[in-house]
Amino acid sequence: MKEGDMLKIQVPGSTANLGPGFDSVGLALNRYLTLAVTFAENWTFKPVSEEVANVPEGKENLIYKVASKLAEKHSVNLPACYVEISSDIPMTRGLGSSAAAIAAGIELCDRVCKLNLSDEEKIHFASKFEGHPDNAGASIVGGLVVGYLTDDHTYFVKVDNLDVDIIAVIPPYYLYTKDSRGVLPKTFKFQQSVKASAISNVLVGSIMNNNWELAGQMMEMDIFHQPYRESLVPELSAVRKIGKEHGVYGTVLSGAGPTILCFAPKGMRHSLRPKLKEAFPHCEVTQLEIDYEGTKSWFTHIESLI
Incomplete structure (x- = not known):
């Protein structure tokens, strides 16, 4: 990203478990977290929809924490950004609002810092951050995701074309x-x-x-x-x-x-x-x-x- 550019990021919400698939099955759904990102002097998160009205507006924001940790992992500089946030994912209602924020932080860092991470790398980082691969995996690649997290790898399968x-x-x-x-x-x-x-x-x-x-x-x-x-x-x-x-x-x-x-x-x-x-x-x-x-x-x- 260069001066004069805006990065737009859209992340779907998700459901997890589907009953017995506890901490391992996730399904992406059409509720979305959306970011509009531009370079700035300092980190600022500006909520522009009701669902995110009370999110932290500085470096205590979860999106920043994820992006910063990923940048640190890859030894790159994460430049300050102004981020407008909107969402129609209900907070703390079981529809993956936190996992969407984690996925958004990963995507922000990946695009701004030009890391070119694979889906596998993104899902593993998200799974390690959240502690399980279900919601975050679905938000990153879409569809139904069945996953298993270890210290070194996240094994997952994506399933499409679900007739329901x-x-x-x-x-x-x-x-x-x-x-x-x-x-x-x-x-x-x-x-x-x-x-x-x-x-x-x-x-x-x-x-x-x-x-x-x-x-x-x-x-x-x-x-x-x-x-x-x-x-x-x-x-x-x-x-x-x-x-x-x-x-x-x-x-x-x-x-x-x-x-x-x-x-x-x-x-x-x-x-x-x-x-x-x-x-x-x-x-x-x-x-x-x-x-x-x-x-x-x-x-x-x-x-x-x-």
Whole structure:
């Protein structure tokens, strides 16, 4: 990037787990974090939409922290930038707002510092920063990502062409990941672990074959996290009941919650969404689409915007 240029970055939000794919399955969705980046004297982050109204405006911003750490890792200078931020990803609602910020920080550093990182390098850095590859992996490459993180590498598979409707019920309250993780057990017995991982394996195999009826069954058989978190999201059982009555494949917590996702046959959104809006007037009820492109960035000369 040179003087007079603006870097635009767009990062999709995401859902994680899809039930039993705990900390390893992520799906990119069409809610977006967008940055407009220009060189400046000092680092400044300017929120321009309601969802990010309260984000830190200086170096304490998560996007800066990620970009700075990546620049340090590669021993390059990260020049100061003025960054306008807009987003329609609800904060702390289980739709990957933090992972999107991490992906945005990586992309900012990569483009400004000309690192030319591969998707594999970006996903590994993001996974190490966040502690798991699901949300960040999906935000970086799009589609469904199944991943496994080690100290030295992040193994992942991307799956496209998923034939399913997604209807989201987004409660108005926040649920912080640390609180949602706080109700989970510290350990599993061996046989319980075998059962939980087997359910997850069938989930992934069925999704890769677009067998959503089977995938939906596995979503609701999860024993990794949803049984423990259900008490934190009182809408979950009620949404699941309505979903079953209308032929939904499966209903799950999105990430740590409180957002709830119904995976349904194509076209069902037209009949299901009004029923859910009627039942949950205090929630946002909306259709979401899968984003298959992941993080995008491009340069625009500022004069062309005038």
